[in-house]
Amino acid sequence: xxxxxxxxxxxxxxxxxxxxxxxxxxxDDLEHNGVPPYDVLRKMYVTFGLKDMAQENFQRQLDRKLxxxxxxxxxxxxxxxxxxxxxxxxxxxxxxxxxxxxxxxLAAGTINKLGTPAQMQRWALDLMTLxxxxxxxxxxxxxxxDALGGMRTSxxxxxxxxxxxxxxxxxxxxxxxxxxxxxxKLDDGSNDDVRNRKVLTFVLDKGMEGLDQSRPMRxxxxxxxxxxxxxxxDVRVGKDRLLGETEEPLGGGRQSAKDNxxxxxxxxxxxxxxxxxxxxxxxxxxxxxxxxxxxxxxxxQLVQLKLAQxxxxxxNVSNLVFSHIERSxxxxxxxxxxxxxxxxxxxxxxxxxxxxxxxxxxxxxxxAEYRVEQLSRDARVLRIYAGTDEMQVVAIAKDLTxx
Amino acid sequence: MNVVVCVxxxxxxxxxxxxxxxxxxxxxxxxxxxxADTYGVEMALQLVDKAGSGEVSVVSMGSANDLAxxxxxxxxxxxxxxxxxxxxxRGTDALGTAKVLAAVxxxxxxxLILCATESSDGYTGTTPVQLAELLGLPSxxxxxxxxxxxxxxxxxxxxxxGYDEVTAPLPCVVTVTAGVVEPRYASFKGIMAAxxxxxxxxxxxxxxxxxxxxxxxxxxxxxxxxAAESRQxxxxxxxxxxxxxxxxxxxxxxxxx
Ligand SMILES: Cc1cc2nc3c(=O)[nH]c(=O)nc-3n(C[C@H](O)[C@H](O)[C@H](O)COP(=O)(O)OP(=O)(O)OC[C@H]3O[C@@H](n4cnc5c(N)ncnc54)[C@H](O)[C@@H]3O)c2cc1C
Ligand SMILES: Cc1cc2nc3c(=O)[nH]c(=O)nc-3n(C[C@H](O)[C@H](O)[C@H](O)COP(=O)(O)OP(=O)(O)OC[C@H]3O[C@@H](n4cnc5c(N)ncnc54)[C@H](O)[C@@H]3O)c2cc1C
Numbered sequence: 078x079x080x081x082x083x084x085x086x087x088x089x090x091x092x093x094x095x096x097x098x099x100x101x102x103x104x105d106d107l108e109h110n111g112v113p114p115y116d117v118l119r120k121m122y123v124t125f126g127l128k129d130m131a132q133e134n135f136q137r138q139l140d141r142k143l144x145x146x147x148x149x150x151x152x153x154x155x156x157x158x159x160x161x162x163x164x165x166x167x168x169x170x171x172x173x174x175x176x177x178x179x180x181x182x183l184a185a186g187t188i189n190k191l192g193t194p195a196q197m198q199r200w201a202l203d204l205m206t207l208x209x210x211x212x213x214x215x216x217x218x219x220x221x222x223d224a225l226g227g228m229r230t231s232x233x234x235x236x237x238x239x240x241x242x243x244x245x246x247x248x249x250x251x252x253x254x255x256x257x258x259x260x261x262k263l264d265d266g267s268n269d270d271v272r273n274r275k276v277l278t279f280v281l282d283k284g285m286e287g288l289d290q291s292r293p294m295r296x297x298x299x300x301x302x303x304x305x306x307x308x309x310x311d312v313r314v315g316k317d318r319l320l321g322e323t324e325e326p327l328g329g330g331r332q333s334a335k336d337n338x339x340x341x342x343x344x345x346x347x348x349x350x351x352x353x354x355x356x357x358x359x360x361x362x363x364x365x366x367x368x369x370x371x372x373x374x375x376x377x378q379l380v381q382l383k384l385a386q387x388x389x390x391x392x393n394v395s396n397l398v399f400s401h402i403e404r405s406x407x408x409x410x411x412x413x414x415x416x417x418x419x420x421x422x423x424x425x426x427x428x429x430x431x432x433x434x435x436x437x438x439x440x441x442x443x444x445a446e447y448r449v450e451q452l453s454r455d456a457r458v459l460r461i462y463a464g465t466d467e468m469q470v471v472a473i474a475k476d477l478t479x480x
Numbered sequence: 481m482n483v484v485v486c487v488x489x490x491x492x493x494x495x496x497x498x499x500x501x502x503x504x505x506x507x508x509x510x511x512x513x514x515x516a517d518t519y520g521v522e523m524a525l526q527l528v529d530k531a532g533s534g535e536v537s538v539v540s541m542g543s544a545n546d547l548a549x550x551x552x553x554x555x556x557x558x559x560x561x562x563x564x565x566x567x568x569x570r571g572t573d574a575l576g577t578a579k580v581l582a583a584v585x586x587x588x589x590x591x592l593i594l595c596a597t598e599s600s601d602g603y604t605g606t607t608p609v610q611l612a613e614l615l616g617l618p619s620x621x622x623x624x625x626x627x628x629x630x631x632x633x634x635x636x637x638x639x640x641x642g643y644d645e646v647t648a649p650l651p652c653v654v655t656v657t658a659g660v661v662e663p664r665y666a667s668f669k670g671i672m673a674a675x676x677x678x679x680x681x682x683x684x685x686x687x688x689x690x691x692x693x694x695x696x697x698x699x700x701x702x703x704x705x706x707a708a709e710s711r712q713x714x715x716x717x718x719x720x721x722x723x724x725x726x727x728x729x730x731x732x733x734x735x736x737x
Contacts, residue, residue: 083548083551083675084551084671084672084674084675086548087548087551087552087555087666087671087674088668088671090552091555091665091666091671094665095665124665124667125665125666125667125668126667126668126669126670127668129667129669130668130669155672158668
């Protein structure tokens with residue numbers, strides 16, 4: 078696949094119209110007035126029948142689970158449709174995609190993968206349809222890149238129950254989440270090194286005793302996506318909240334966190350493409366119309382170089398997105414290293430393109446009205462979350478130099 | 481109830497336009513569904529929905545090289561599409577277009593035919609009433625709302641002063657204004673399903689038509705295409721302590737105060 082099909086183009090047309098009429102006019106509310114992203118996302122889900130599709134998708138996954146088949150990765154019928162909404166939303170508010178992806182992808186995806194049928198029905202369906210908001214909490218103040226080894230949040234056995242204590246930070250949707258998928262280290266009373274202890278995955282509901290969700294934090298960008306802390310003080314949970322209802326679920330714990338990294342990293346490429354495409358479009362229009370020394374600035378070679386480099390980035394990242402779609406259609410999953418390479422390149426390209434766009438627009442680039450400054454701030458986190466640039470390098474190199 | 485909507489596929493109005501020597505718009509590029517026609521499609525879908533049975537079909541004349549516009553209407557929920565596409569139609573004027581559309585619609589007369597009041601590119605606004613005349617049907621133009629009760633269509637017809645309430649027996653041709661209803665977004669499933677909905681492509685010969693269409697049949701001729709006059713430079717008022725009064729006087733002179 079190297080271009081959108083006629084149907085994809087029709088989808089792009091409708092989604093673009095929705096974004097232009099339902100998102101763009103509210104961008105100030107999302108960016109500056111603290112309006113959470115969920116209502117506009119729900120509207121999009123209902124408008125395009127994505128809610129019904131989510132329900133059917135859930136049913137398929139549940140049937141597979143009941144039939145004893147290994148739960149498949151969250152593959153919808155056409156991966157392109159999801160990529161298209163990601164790309165189109167990212168032209169205007171990448172934060173919307175962060176919140177959507179964490180809730181329907183990471184939180185619901187993890188429950189579907191590790192959970193029992195009863196747990197899937199109890200939590201995942203409502204997250205997939207956006208009736209409820211989900212968070213996926215692994216990072217802690219003292220363990221980000223080293224999330225699994227450095228994790229301190231503990232789950233102590235107490236009879237049939239566990240008692241959870243600790244803190245998670247920078248949790249997307251944390252302030253508003255109804256359902257929180259939470260990773261914690263098993264404390265079985267032994268003297269094993271904490272680094273090597275078993276990682277368990279629990280599901281928590283808003284309002285549980287001992288669970289506190291902070292207010293949204295102020296941050297550089299992605300204002301469309303609320304981020305916060307999650308605090309746990311003696312939160313008591315039964316086995317029914319332990320995913321898989323066992324300490325040894327198939328593909329659970331550490332493996333489940335890693336599986337999510339692959340999906341996240343592919344998503345970042347599509348997010349980057351939306352940002353790149355929009356910044357390039359704005360830059361070309363501006364460079365053609367801004368006249369200095371009696372000529373359009375698009376005639377200056379230094380500006381042309383930037384435009385050309387932006388186009389190179391656009392071509393490369395769209396090729397990555399197309400090849401990812403084609404692979405998914407064939408049921409092929411990228412390796413950890415490939416997914417990391419895709420994320421590393423796309424995130425850096427998006428940041429470079431957005432920064433160049435600011436430069437081409439000069440003072441206007443720095444002023445909010447022209448929107449590239451927001452996209453630049455929004456793009457920056459793509460090099461940090463879902464694994465920092467450095468961790469992508471580590472993952473790729475480790476794979477390349479494997480003995 | 482069955483409803484036919486006449487829809488036109490037009491070159492994207494946002495893209496630069498060019499004309500040939502006969503002042504025909506270049507239609508060789510990408511075509512989209514005329515936005516003016518999306519209101520008719522939505523109205524038709526709502527009326528059929530309300531009636532509880534029947535279907536919406538769309539009928540078009542023009543190039544079938546690109547069917548994206550028709551697929552759009554099918555994605556919204558129309559059941560099938562018919563397009564008359566033929567080199568012999570080059571140069572067809574509005575009356576010729578009406579003849580072609582009438583020939584298609586006559587094959588299986590629906591209960592109601594909807595058109596836009598005018599297309600976004602040709603803009604003559606004459607096709608629908610000519611179509612009604614050729615079909616021997618009543619026509620109501622400028623509908624701002626449409627409802628069907630039994631075998632009667634009730635229309636609020638936009639006027640300068642307000643609106644007229646008009647009724648006509650079905651079958652009938654009605655032209656709808658932009659904003660009569662809010663066109664829906666097609667669902668992703670609808671878009672995918674549109675691919676397998678029937679699109680019938682007809683030639684002039686299929687309809688038994690001949691010289692009444694095309695350049696030969698055209699009785700109007702475009703003799704020139706002239707760019708709209710660019711806006712005049714505005715009038716400058718210099719504030720010599722009486723700026724506010726000058727502005728008030730100006731606003732009074734153009735009767736906005
Ligand atoms: C907006 C936002 C949303 C987020 N959402 C979520 C969420 O929903 N759920 C969640 O669990 N987490 C979330 N995070 C956390 C995110 O995943 C972490 O910030 C990220 O993993 C990096 O961890 P850290 O911030 O602790 O950086 P650190 O791990 O402290 O890294 C600091 C620096 O050291 C470098 N470094 C670390 N280790 C190495 C090494 N071995 N070699 C070379 N360099 C190294 C890093 O690359 C980085 O430059 C979010 C973060 C942000 C900003
Ligand atoms: C000199 C001349 C040359 C032309 N040459 C060509 C040509 O080469 N190729 C070609 O395809 N057309 C050609 N046309 C036809 C033209 O594009 C219009 O279809 C026709 O004139 C209708 O006029 P309008 O666009 O002003 O429609 P209006 O009367 O403004 O349209 C009102 C409504 O009528 C219906 N309608 C109008 N046209 C169509 C249509 N084509 N199909 C379905 N519904 C329709 C729609 O509901 C539309 O919203 C030519 C017209 C003229 C005058």
